[in-house]
Amino acid sequence: MARSISEIQSFQPVARTLMGPGPSDIYPAVLQALSRPTVGHLDPLFIAMMDEVKQLLQYAFQTDNPFTLAISAPGSAGMEACFVNLVEPGEKVIVCRNGVFGDRMRENVERCGATAVMVDDAWGAPVSPEKVEAALKAHPDASTLAFVHAETSTGACSDAQTLARLAREHGCLTIVDAVTSLGGVPLKVDEWQLDAVYSGSQKCLSCVPGLSPVTFSPRAVAKMQSRTHKVQSWFLDQSLVLGYWSGEGKRSYHHTAPVNSLYALHESLLRLYQEGLEHAWQRHQDMHQHLKAGLDELGITFVVDQPYRLPQLNAVTIPDGVDDAAVRQHLLTTYNLEIGAGLGDLAGKAWRIGLMGYGARHENVALCLKALENALR
């Protein structure tokens, strides 16, 4: 029962250890950056910081794309930004579905007035390049291939490089969900020639939730520029947003940027740059191995086969006879430790243990293993 409005007080959250599918543990320096004094969204100081955010995002994405920025809303809006800008009504899009987010892509395609051709793989399996190639051959009129690089709902990593090559061979652009991959596993936008890629601030970047980094290749930009229909979303129309994020001279007002959240993103990207991508990828892998060793001892097995496992998102099968909700509740109330529930097909069957960004540390692995051991006793 909600309390009376007159009883409401300032919110004082408990400090949790966040080992779910995100938000992940935030770098302390990122929380400090977040609360620095707000400046105007057209202040020259802020514009200069945005330029740095773009440079740091280009590093994180491994791209020289000039059209690289952060959408002022969560990853779901980043997904929608890619679809509404690249897909026109009447087009056909091949959508790979091996978890929740492939299905969300289908929703986006259909709401653009386009047709989604679904390529289904099992939850926990990667996207099958063979099935994708067959679909591309069967649908030579498709304009776009859309797939999830790192499926947050299952912990499976798909071969983005191969999928993008197949798309190019069949004249398709690619829309790639890198929400959970960015910063956690190799993601090389230019080398792999990905066209439209979106991510989220609250996963392996260890920034607060609410922003969606995106990058568009020159091929994607050309497609946007040759559109015959207006983008159905004014807020997400990237041709308008770019007037604020770019330009040698004057920046034009589009919407009021989330100033403080961008301070936080700047700081988290700077941390990633200073650590170095290769080091960050290795750290995620190392912590995953430590977690796996401990889970093996507890007899807990993975949903995803070894070659396709994301180190940063460990979906594990809930042992027989164990009360899913009771265990998560115990971890939360006794240890202030959050792990993720299963989503969609995996609801009640799996837990999702995140080792993302700042959360990929020995102390988090040790806490999680010991707390799970006690909870399952």
Place this chain on the structure above:
Amino acid sequence: MARSISEIQSFQPVARTLMGPGPSDIYPAVLQALSRPTVGHLDPLFIAMMDEVKQLLQYAFQTDNPFTLAISAPGSAGMEACFVNLVEPGEKVIVCRNGVFGDRMRENVERCGATAVMVDDAWGAPVSPEKVEAALKAHPDASTLAFVHAETSTGACSDAQTLARLAREHGCLTIVDAVTSLGGVPLKVDEWQLDAVYSGSQKCLSCVPGLSPVTFSPRAVAKMQSRTHKVQSWFLDQSLVLGYWSGEGKRSYHHTAPVNSLYALHESLLRLYQEGLEHAWQRHQDMHQHLKAGLDELGITFVVDQPYRLPQLNAVTIPDGVDDAAVRQHLLTTYNLEIGAGLGDLAGKAWRIGLMGYGARHENVALCLKALENALR
């Protein structure tokens, strides 16, 4: 010229006094709340806080609408949320345009596949109820009347109560832009029977930018429920968002909420509640009078006629022979004081001086007047 990526350091903004059109000065307690430890977006502690945000928003909007929440993106997305959920393709919407944001409403209507019937008034004038009534009579097939309560681009306040009454008399729903009015001037959603109202966090609430409070009347909800087309935006589809913000039992995942920004909104709304709406309205009016008295002495006049002036957004005419950009630059570099440039038709002709929320204080008025006096000398 951007510096090399290896030279980038943590961003340390200068403390500015924000007297533009928003973001406004942030309450120090709001910045503190912002940087509290992040918890999960489905954490019971967070869900309870969201319920409090809803209660506090209902107070701020003066409504009992159960469908009251904060969109996880800026006010422009709040605007779009109202249009894409309430307007279906083929409908006719009467849009009042007396500044930038009425024209943005037109963009939204057209991108929904609907027809906008424009009712134009001069920049700086309020929306004319007579013209609106004539348009409603001339277009009996219109479904919706859309107007801006407080035009941020001009500082004019329109008579939302009368406009909403006219709309009802002609069987139209209302979509109302209250971005700059909420917390600054009377806004009574239930008493005035407004149907869909959106605002922004960064104006008279003195919260950080990035969130858009919205409220929908039962009439608006009924319209949403009787839609024959899917909402074109997945991210802004309120029937899906409500599954996360509401429900007696389980909350369903839609997108990852901007957790820390919502801490900040909670704190800013609590401040407004504790001050009391009537007191906040009076404080904005009092500070406006102080500012006006000082501007009179400087010979600076208002764009908007007295009865329609917003106390929180003072659009003033740049005196003849004064270099717009040079003065604003001087205020920013010498006094760390931001005032707003003119927008659209008023670019180069007006300044916009905000007295919003925490910014509506004697010290801000005094700083602004003395700095302007020196700059114009």
